[in-house]
């Protein structure tokens with residue numbers, strides 16, 4: 001049983017690492033996920049050996065191998081997580097390097113309801129439907145302009161606030177209320 005539990009844990013770690021690899025283009029993450037998968041296979045093979053073996057010495061050895069493989073798989077998962085974080089940081093730094101600082105702007109949030117927009121369910125001033133984590137409103141700047149705010153890249157698709165005040169689209173009125181009002185450094189992203 002100990003070997004089976006180790007193999008299950010190794011496979012879980014390998015699945016998690018594969019999940020990270022699927023979200024990135026980093027070859028480091030990919031390599032770590034492959035390592036975790038190999039470790040999980042080793043753990044499973046050792047678990048099979050442990051369940052087939054008749055002598056206690058072989059079982060003990062197989063358990064030890066399975067547990068070592070589990071530790072390796074979990075280490076590989078940690079490597080994958082670290083490589084993924086490094087990739088994200090590098091991407092953000094690259095974006096910032098080509099960004100132009102616009103200023104510390106006022107931030108508020110809105111949604112598609114009648115209270116925020118007069119009538120509910122309207123398209124944006126640019127004609128597209130607004131989407132969360134993407135659409136912002138601000139006057140004095142072209143539609144389609146990309147703004148980096150607190151690590152997220154938004155697109156100016158709507159109007160309603162003057163230049164220097166970014167209104168961020170959210171899925172619900174309660175989210176918009178909860179966001180309240182704030183300020184942040186706003187960068188223009190050139191692509």
Ligand SMILES: [Zn+2]
Pocket residue numbers: 110111112113114115116117172173176
């Ligand atoms: Zn609303």
